[in-house]
Amino acid sequence: MDLFTALQTSVSGLQAQSYAISNISGNIANSQTTGYKRVDTSFIxxxxETTQKREVAGSVLAQSQLTNTIAGNVVASSVPTNMSIDGTGFFTVAQKTGDANGAATFSGTNAYTRRGDFAPTVDGHLKNGAGGYLTGNNLDxxxxxxxxxxxxxxxxxxLPAKETTTITYSGNLPATPTVSPSAxxxxxxxxxxxxxxxxxxxPVTVNTRWIQTPPAAGATSTSWSLVYNSSATATPTWTDSGTTFAFDATGKLTSPSPSATTPSKTTVTLSPAKISGYTFNNLTLDISGGLTQYADATGAATTSTLSQDGNTSATLTSVAVGTDGKINGTFSNGxxxxxxxxxxxxxxxxDGLKADSNGNYLQTADSGPPIAGLNGSTITGASLEQSNTDIATEFSKMIVTQQAYSANTRVMSTAQTMMSDLLNVIR
Structure with a gap:
């Protein structure tokens, strides 16, 4: 290596360290940017071109090294639609391009980001602080x-009103009730x-009662009938559901039997059923959860599960983000x-993605195509992922970079002095 080559090498060193300090300054500047991934610098x-006996150090090349796989700290947020990814993956976002006939229009190309500070806009979209609109699937x-x-x-x-079609019930009927068997x-x-x-x-109030049927002579099994109040008046009118609920001597339900097509389901058709004055034309009692007849000291029926699938009309009161990425709405009817x-x-x-100026990343040949899905990751609502920049580490790198830069300038000044000495020889 001659003096001119040494000068060129030191110049490449200055350029490389300048590139490194540029990345460090960007990391420090974005230390408070939500979802920012720091850019490290690698040197090559x-x-x-030399022989084995005459190898010399060459110049240096600085390259960016992304840290997209390194997560930042996650902090709680008061905005329910803020979200962070626990694990790998990126949110898909689109950029708004304008408005047409009162409706927003968006770019046809998705970008990808870890910035999850999504908040509702006036038109109901979810936009993050960098202007990215969250994309996904809208559900009915x-x-x-x-x-x-x-x-x-x-x-x-x-949420529109929905008529009750299924009542889900499980419980126990006492082997010895407080009343004698009767019709x-x-x-x-x-x-x-x-x-x-x-x-x-x-709303319709559904009141029911259990009646134990008098057993046949010598029978070892017992049976019950379920009646419901069909009248809309204060005086109840009890109507039989039309199904016999039979139990063997061990208290196991023997009738009705499970569905032939779905053995895990045991249902009873109640419709048409006039209950409290209203006729339900498609009502089913689902007792798949279990109905038994065991001894009970109180002599009363006990309920383990009781629910129905109908509801009143309702308006949205709040939203929350689930671990599966679903945005769930809570309505005024609960x-x-x-x-x-x-x-x-x-x-x-x-790390093969290409960063853009909005805190997003774009697909490249190195990154490969996007693969939809969480793939084991989870979503945390009302939370934000902070920058993965550590200020103390960046300051340490900055000191090292400054020293390396200064050392390269000393190489240049030393080479220049040596050249001056050489010129003085021929004077």
Whole structure:
């Protein structure tokens, strides 16, 4: 290596350290940027072409080294639609390009980000602080099916009224009830009671009673009938459900039997059933959870599970993000339903992504195509992932970089002095 080569090498060293200090300054500047991934610097020795006996140090090349796989600290947030990814993956976002006929239009290309400070806009979209609109699947709040894919819109959905079609019940009937077996509802014990809903969302009180049927001579099994109040007046009118509930000597339910097509389901058709003055034309009692007849000291029926699937119409009161990425809405009637699913993708090489100026990343040949799904990761709502920049570490790197830069300037000044000495020889 001659003096001119030494000068060129020191110049490459200055350029490399300048590049490193640029990355360090960017990391420090973005130390408080949500979801920011620091950019480290790697150095590559550019060896000159030499023989084994005459190898010399060559110039140096500085390259960026992304840290997309290193997570930042997660902190709690007061905004329920803020979210962070626990594990690998990126949120999919789109950029708004304008408005057409009062509706927002978006770019057709998705970008990817860890910045999850999504908050509702006036038109119901979810936008982060860098202007990225969260994309994913919008769901029908009634059926739960995907309505469309693209930018997520929460808005102000109204949950329509739904008539009760299934009453889910499990419990125990006493082997020795407090009343004697009888065919008269007056000799009965209280059964489950709950509020069902009509097709318009009006509440209907469902009151039932259990009547133990007198056993046949020498029988080892017992049976019950379930009656419900069909009248809309203060004086109850009890109507038999039309099904016999039989138990063997061990207290196991023998009739009705499970469904032939679905052995795990045991249901009883109640419709048409006039309950408290309203006729339900499609009502089923689901006792798949278990109905038994065991001894009970109180002589009363006990209830383990009791619910129904109807509801009144309701408006959205709040939203929350589940660990599976679903954005769930809580409505004024207490119903909780999924409104959308946040788009999350994985990459074979996350550090192969290309960063843009909005805190997003773009697909490249090195990163590979996006693979939809959490792939074992989870979403945490009302939380934010902070920058993975550590200020103390960046300051340490800055000191080392400054020293390396100064050392390269000394090489230049030394080479210049040596050249001056050489010129003085020929004077």
């Amino acid at each position: 020795d550019m060896m000159a 709040p009634v059926t739960g099916q995907v309505v469309n894919s693209g930018p997520i819109v929460i808005g102000n959905p109204v 008269d509802p007056a000799g009965s014990i209280a059964g489950p009671s709950l509020t069902a809903y009509t097709s318009s969302g009006a 119903s909780v339903v999924a409104l959308a699913t946040a788009g999350v993708v994985q990459f074979a090489d996350p």
